[in-house]
Amino acid sequence: MSRPRGVWAVFVVLMLALSMGGMAKAEEKVFKWKLATTWAPTLVPFIDAPKDMVKMVEKMSGGRLLIEIVTSDKHKKPYGVLDMVKDDEYEMGHSAAYYYIKKDVTLAPLTTMPFGMLPYEQYAWFYYGGGMALMQEAYAGYGVLSFPGGSTGNEMGGWFNKEINTLDDLKGLKMRIPGFGGMVMSELGVKVVNMPAVKLAGALKSGKLDALEWVGPGMDIALGFHKIAKYYYSGWHEPASEMQYLVNTAKYNELPEDLREILRVAMKVTAYNMYIRLQHMHGEAWATMKKEYPNIVIKSFPISIMDAMREANNKIIRRISAKNPMFKKIIDSKRSYQETIRAWTKISDFLYLVESL
């Protein structure tokens, strides 16, 4: 019986090899990642972009890529997200490029610029007008990839306790307005103040602030500014603020191609979704505000002030561009693209809105 036993043994070894192969497939590698947000868990809808993305990725990957979200109330570094992804403390982040304006001004125009593109125009620039390549170039030194992470839409110019009719009305005005918008306002004599979100409404009420900008009705409503200030100014300084996903490049490269595609697609669709959802929230909130506080007055800055803002903005851009070729490269690309696509916006959506008024 020694021969038959030998045959059995060969067969067993064969089966063992086969089943090991099968088991390796069944227990495919699971990637466990962490994502740091600039946001607290309550900051709807910013926080929902990464939350939805993580759920999508888990479902689509059949549980092979699991991403845990760590919000800013936990990691305590809302504006440290870029560095933490760079240093691989977190594989991913959800933040906005212009929060790093003091660290690296090159990144700021990747979010939005005063007098810049509207959301659909900017998405066209990112995906079909060379924007994505420039964004990766700007982040290459950090060893980080950056992807659009959701647009706020066109932000409102802000809540003002008094009307702004002349440039003199801006002199000494105490206003919360960060980033390039704040730099422009500062050039025009505004005293630019920064403070945490939770203190804004109180400061507006007490007169510590004369004006502030936040986002737009959908996010402003929760902070109650419409119960305090009478004038709501139309936007000029952040026409398409785009949040961002950050991914540590080395970690991204470790993923097999199907998981990379799953991650890319989930980031892209949740970015678009956040834009659309926030416009829905703006519409609903604006209807509520108008109904409950019918005395709110919508205003636009007079042409003389808009011209002065535009001039100040150009001056700031020239100053930075002279020292920073990559900043200049991004600005030049955006401006040239905007000229082309805005000509289309003017004969399509704009004329349609004029006619339907």
Place this chain on the structure above:
Amino acid sequence: MSRPRGVWAVFVVLMLALSMGGMAKAEEKVFKWKLATTWAPTLVPFIDAPKDMVKMVEKMSGGRLLIEIVTSDKHKKPYGVLDMVKDDEYEMGHSAAYYYIKKDVTLAPLTTMPFGMLPYEQYAWFYYGGGMALMQEAYAGYGVLSFPGGSTGNEMGGWFNKEINTLDDLKGLKMRIPGFGGMVMSELGVKVVNMPAVKLAGALKSGKLDALEWVGPGMDIALGFHKIAKYYYSGWHEPASEMQYLVNTAKYNELPEDLREILRVAMKVTAYNMYIRLQHMHGEAWATMKKEYPNIVIKSFPISIMDAMREANNKIIRRISAKNPMFKKIIDSKRSYQETIRAWTKISDFLYLVESL
């Protein structure tokens, strides 16, 4: 030696069971589907939405959901896509709801309506304003699911050989304009003509047509209308034409949940992408047209004509609504949503565009 042999045999059976389990996992079920398009393979960028979707799905599923695209030049039934998906000749389709206006007028407003929502407004209605549920209700009788499949953006009012200054100028005018736009024009005395795309430019040149609408610069440019007609009118009749994915419900239900999620996400992102890509194409093409044919004149219809169009549109909607409660339900939902979100569009993008002129 009989006992040891028995032990071997048990072991072999165990190994066999294990390896079979492993192999089943390794050779997970592959779904092979077919998707019928209303488009020829050359109709960029409509055709690219399903093409990109299919590639994404294959990559993300690791080859477990393979979808073959069959274009209209092959299946010969460009306007039979809904029926073919209903009858399970194809698991999926890529088409537009308003092509089935004669078969079932209920579906048409799911694409767009004259004086209706702009693309971002309509996406907000679909995804956050109840539109998706109404769309599924409208298609339930067909045993088919419908998902947004990409927007053309705001379509232009069309190319005209002569200026339209009064309602009399429309009487007897021979124009290619299908769907609700055509019904409105017909009410105003226009002789509405239909003909295949390839014949349009010739008819416009020979005077067989006085006017025609197609899409917008990005798709009009290939057909050469800008070389013939002088007047390019701004849009009113199709402000956000949304293509659609159709999926046979029974086939969709056969997919495991991870593949369903992969399919849903890929359809959604390629729809958004098509919208953005076509706006890019519109921008580029409009720049080319203006440069090569500087005599093209952009016009909007005078207010008197717009008012008459609006009235005719309302009359048509009332007539259909009286007989078709589901049509009425969709129209009412869209109109109510539009009122809310348009109020936001007016104080955001619109005022921004006014200021930046």
